Amino acid sequence: MPDQTPLTMGQQFGRRSWAEPWKIKMVEPLRMVDRAGREAALIEAGYNTFLLRSDRVYIDLLTDSGTSAMSDRQWAGMMLGDEAYAGSVNFYHLEAAVQRYYGYRYLLPTHQGRGAEHLISRVAITPGQIIPGNMYFTTTRAHQELAGGSFVDVIIDEAHDPTSLHPFKGNIDLDKLAALIEREGAARLAYVSLAATVNMAGGQPVSLANVKAVKQLCDRHGIRVYLDATRLAENAFFIQEREAGYADRSIAEIVLEFTRHTDGAWSSAKKDSLVNIGGWLAINDFEVFEELRNQIVLFEGLHTYGGLAGRDMEAMAIGIEESLQDDHIRSRIGQVRYLGELLVDWGIPIVQPIGGHAIFLDAKQFYPHLAQSLFPAQTLAAELYLDSGIRSMERGVVSAGRDPITGDHHYPKLELTRLTIPRRVYTQAHMDVVAEAVKAVWDSRAKARGLAMVYEPKYLRFFQARFSPA
Numbered sequence: 001m002p003d004q005t006p007l008t009m010g011q012q013f014g015r016r017s018w019a020e021p022w023k024i025k026m027v028e029p030l031r032m033v034d035r036a037g038r039e040a041a042l043i044e045a046g047y048n049t050f051l052l053r054s055d056r057v058y059i060d061l062l063t064d065s066g067t068s069a070m071s072d073r074q075w076a077g078m079m080l081g082d083e084a085y086a087g088s089v090n091f092y093h094l095e096a097a098v099q100r101y102y103g104y105r106y107l108l109p110t111h112q113g114r115g116a117e118h119l120i121s122r123v124a125i126t127p128g129q130i131i132p133g134n135m136y137f138t139t140t141r142a143h144q145e146l147a148g149g150s151f152v153d154v155i156i157d158e159a160h161d162p163t164s165l166h167p168f169k170g171n172i173d174l175d176k177l178a179a180l181i182e183r184e185g186a187a188r189l190a191y192v193s194l195a196a197t198v199n200m201a202g203g204q205p206v207s208l209a210n211v212k213a214v215k216q217l218c219d220r221h222g223i224r225v226y227l228d229a230t231r232l233a234e235n236a237f238f239i240q241e242r243e244a245g246y247a248d249r250s251i252a253e254i255v256l257e258f259t260r261h262t263d264g265a266w267s268s269a270k271k272d273s274l275v276n277i278g279g280w281l282a283i284n285d286f287e288v289f290e291e292l293r294n295q296i297v298l299f300e301g302l303h304t305y306g307g308l309a310g311r312d313m314e315a316m317a318i319g320i321e322e323s324l325q326d327d328h329i330r331s332r333i334g335q336v337r338y339l340g341e342l343l344v345d346w347g348i349p350i351v352q353p354i355g356g357h358a359i360f361l362d363a364k365q366f367y368p369h370l371a372q373s374l375f376p377a378q379t380l381a382a383e384l385y386l387d388s389g390i391r392s393m394e395r396g397v398v399s400a401g402r403d404p405i406t407g408d409h410h411y412p413k414l415e416l417t418r419l420t421i422p423r424r425v426y427t428q429a430h431m432d433v434v435a436e437a438v439k440a441v442w443d444s445r446a447k448a449r450g451l452a453m454v455y456e457p458k459y460l461r462f463f464q465a466r467f468s469p470a
């Protein structure tokens with residue numbers, strides 16, 4: 001391998017094609033509404049793809065969250081749900097799966113990822129503290145702020161540059177972190193909030209060398225490192241592919257090696273772990289666990305179900321195991337890359353290197369004639385739906401929200417529209433259709449006029465905000 005540029009599919013697999021390591025046992029019909037129907041649906045939804053009814057959507061790339069197809073083994077597991085209020089056998093299966101594959105000592109199930117974020121933020125943050133992290137995630141930062149903390153971004157600068165080909169754009173900048181510790185004093189830092197992979201940077205990975213170095217620095221100052229493990233399986237694929245010394249290690253081995261350098265983690269199992277609902281929080285320190293276990297009964301449920309049915313925990317335990325198999329991850333990321341490489345070949349601006357779960361269209365380059373206050377990425381998502389019934393979502397100024405102190409919009413450098421690929425759901429032919437639709441929107445980009453926000457909710461506004469043509 002001459003350098004660290006990601007390989008194309010052809011280079012990686014030679015002349016032989018790859019294929020999904022599964023076949024289809026049950027199908028769900030798709031329908032496409034006509035252009036007039038799409039126009040009406042978009043107006044009804046206030047130009048926000050989150051407010052579209054899903055029966056108006058043809059190919060749904062809104063999110064990969066909770067949208068995966070479960071396997072026959074997971075569905076069989078659903079039938080083995082032990083719906084006892086306390087001590088369900090499915091809880092013990094889940095606990096064993098997290099201990100075995102993620103390596104943490106104590107586990108609490110939660111209804112989904114943000115339930116875990118809420119608990120860890122309540123327990124680990126004292127009002128006035130700061131929480132450094134590798135770029136924010138919406139729900140993560142919202143819970144840190146609700147707990148009275150403030151988030152500080154310490155990701156490397158390359159992460160904010162959609163054209164940088166850095167192989168680990170999710171890495172923490174150690175100089176930024178060290179300077180922050182120096183300036184604020186270790187006691188003001190609640191913990192380091194490390195996410196793998198970094199969704200908002202375009203699904204970009206963190207290297208093992210980076211997590212090791214972060215942990216060493218934090219250990220010197222007595223600061224804990226907590227991991228958002230939601231997309232760690234995908235992160236492990238990039239380590240296997242790009243980081244020296246890991247090419248022959250399995251995804252499961254790399255995941256365990258990674259978590260060794262952290263003190264605890266939360267996860268939305270709706271992503272990597274192949275379930276439609278569920279999450280967890282896991283930790284090594286018994287005292288922190290005890291406090292979390294005290295709090296969970298107030299917000300989620302008893303510590304052996306955490307807001308989930310027994311059958312959900314069983315499906316999650318099985319999903320965790322399936323999600324860390326090498327052939328699964330290779331085909332999952334292979335499909336994302338297939339779509340991305342088609343777009344790159346056609347000169348369409350996307351965030352590179354292509355990340356693990358989604359293609360991020362660079363809306364600033366689609367619409368250089370639109371100011372960021374006209375919501376270019378929101379506009380692009382609306383145009384794509386109108387063209388083809390394909391649903392994407394905004395990751396730009398709308399998602400970034402407002403500064404809680406000044407009240408101004410955050411204007412992130414990245415103004416992106418995300419095409420998120422659910423796991424094990426769509427075929428390569430669907431990816432061809434998506435690529436051609438994006439091309440059509442690209443070809444008519446000069447006509448876009450932008451949007452004005454006419455309704456703005458207070459929290460996580462991208463979910464429910466409404467727009468009209470500017």
Ligand SMILES: *Cc1c(COP(=O)(O)O)cnc(C)c1O
Pocket residue numbers: 065112113114115137139140195199228230231267268269270271278279
């Ligand atoms: C989705 C997600 C969350 C929140 O999880 P939910 O299950 O949606 O509540 C947290 N962190 C990351 C990185 C995510 O992708």
